[in-house]
């Protein structure tokens with residue numbers, strides 16, 4: 001086994017150059033990890049996992065040659081963008097080769113409201129370039145400065161912008177993806193429009209994403225607002241109504257209960273002790289109307305700053321989506337999280353969770369557009385009833401058993417959960433098309449080498465001691 005690994009290292013070093021083949025030390029350790037440590041459950045499962053080597057191909061030809069060599073050597077192949085995933089998505093469970101996409105990062109074109117990019121292109125770079133020509137990304141994670149297009153589409157779901165455009169799965173957002181197969185002679189397969197769903201949020205188990213066409217939105221100049229009120233319900237009523245005001249052009253609608261705002265140390269001087277807050281990105285031209293509406297509802301604007309163009313900190317997005325959890329863990333390492341989608345009766349669901357788990361859950365809400373929106377040219381129309389209240393509530397971790405009780409309660413009361421405490425993609429997201437994903441994997445990964453162990457329902461895992469679940 002060691003001899004085979006050594007041979008592969010020599011072969012890959014010759015292909016990508018010595019500087020781009022990492023085979024030990026802290027650098028390999030770092031390239032084998034993501035932010036799985038948010039979860040005490042995954043920390044226990046994944047802490048010792050590491051790749052045997054990482055390769056950084058710098059061209060399509062090098063990438064093909066690296067994949068073919070891995071195929072011949074029958075080793076696991078795990079793609080990596082910026083490594084900001086949360087569920088050990090790019091942590092290799094059985095060693096093998098991490099393919100780091102950071103050198104495959106070209107923006108190929110930004111014509112006609114479509115960004116055509118290599119998978120390793122950073123979202124922050126794409127956003128900055130798109131804004132120069134009057135466009136912006138439709139949706140991006142709060143890690144947008146650092147994370148890659150390929151990593152977002154293969155590991156993420158949505159975020160900033162999803163209040164208007166939905167997430168990566170929403171019809172029309174992804175125009176096409178080009179996937180490289182893992183075979184003796186790797187082939188490129190282009191998936192257009194809804195076909196691309198076979199590759200989205202699949203953790204790189206259904207091919208290596210090499211190129212993406214992502215539709216853009218006309219750019220808007222935003223203000224960043226923080227709104228504060230003495231009580232949760234008053235703020236919730238106003239924020240929920242604001243999220244459903246379709247004439248307000250928004251990129252973010254978030255609400256936090258106290259003490260979550262106390263974790264945001266750099267914002268301390270703007271925040272009022274004990275008060276819940278909402279964060280909004282809103283078309284600057286509409287700020288006066290929004291602030292007046294809040295004020296008449298007894299909600300005060302305590303922070304207002306334009307979002308710089310080209311983008312430059314401060315970004316209030318740094319406190320939202322799964323950044324919130326990061327600030328909380330920094331302040332209190334016993335904090336972990338769940339990812340939830342609430343129903344139309346969300347107020348009742350909040351009350352039930354508080355009743356059953358008093359003092360154990362803190363609400364962090366994110367509003368998004370459901371998938372039933374309609375596209376007309378570059379604008380989006382939706383029904384206010386299609387706005388969905390989701391979020392990433394914080395949980396004070398007591399034990400794995402207690403965490404499972406919270407997850408079971410959510411299921412019982414109709415709260416959708418994308419479980420962030422598992423490495424299995426089927427449990428970490430919504431996959432109405434898992435059968436399609438499995439069938440596509442059969443076509444592109446005949447030796448089941450791509451991120452083995454992550455697609456739990458795939459019947460073949462040559463590296464597992466136990467057969468995969470069916």
Ligand SMILES: Cc1cc2nc3c(=O)[nH]c(=O)nc-3n(C[C@H](O)[C@H](O)[C@H](O)COP(=O)(O)OP(=O)(O)OC[C@H]3O[C@@H](n4cnc5c(N)ncnc54)[C@H](O)[C@@H]3O)c2cc1C
Pocket residue numbers: 034035078079080081082083084085086089090101119120140141142143146147148149150151152153154155156157158159160202203204205207208209210320321322323326451
């Ligand atoms: C602080 C914080 C905040 C976050 N906020 C959000 C958020 O708002 N919204 C959200 O959706 N997610 C969020 N996440 C999760 C994560 O940031 C996103 O999923 C992000 O887009 C991942 O991008 P990445 O380049 O770091 O991907 P990685 O972590 O490197 O990879 C993610 C997955 O995609 C696979 N992959 C990467 N590149 C390719 C490729 N070229 N081909 C095939 N497979 C590939 C990897 O194998 C892995 O399974 C957050 C995470 C953190 C730590």
